[in-house]
Amino acid sequence: MALECDFIPVSEEHLRKEKAKARDLRQSQWWKNLRGRGQCHYCKGRFPAKTLTMDHVIPISRGGKSVKSNIVACCKECNNKKKYLLPVEWDEYLSGKL
Numbered sequence: 001m002a003l004e005c006d007f008i009p010v011s012e013e014h015l016r017k018e019k020a021k022a023r024d025l026r027q028s029q030w031w032k033n034l035r036g037r038g039q040c041h042y043c044k045g046r047f048p049a050k051t052l053t054m055d056h057v058i059p060i061s062r063g064g065k066s067v068k069s070n071i072v073a074c075c076k077e078c079n080n081k082k083k084y085l086l087p088v089e090w091d092e093y094l095s096g097k098l
Contacts, residue, residue, distance in 0.1 A: 043074075
């Protein structure tokens with residue numbers, strides 16, 4: 001299912017800055033502990049810690065920031081499906097409305 005959402009892209013500077021912050025967070029003990037729980041934030045499935053990915057709840061491409069309150073651990077499948085969706089759009093996708 002291809003999702004088409006129109007939104008105004010953020011600046012290249014915002015993307016670069018937030019991706020750099022995310023790289024730093026990946027090295028932090030906080031991220032290692034979060035990932036170490038082995039649970040996907042979205043599907044609640046259990047996965048080996050090293051297979052979980054970092055997801056921005058509000059994507060940086062939509063203005064989100066690389067801060068702990070905006071980052072969750074999720075499985076690759078959920079991350080690939082969610083892409084750039086906002087939480088309300090993700091909920092609509094899951095309920096079949098999008």
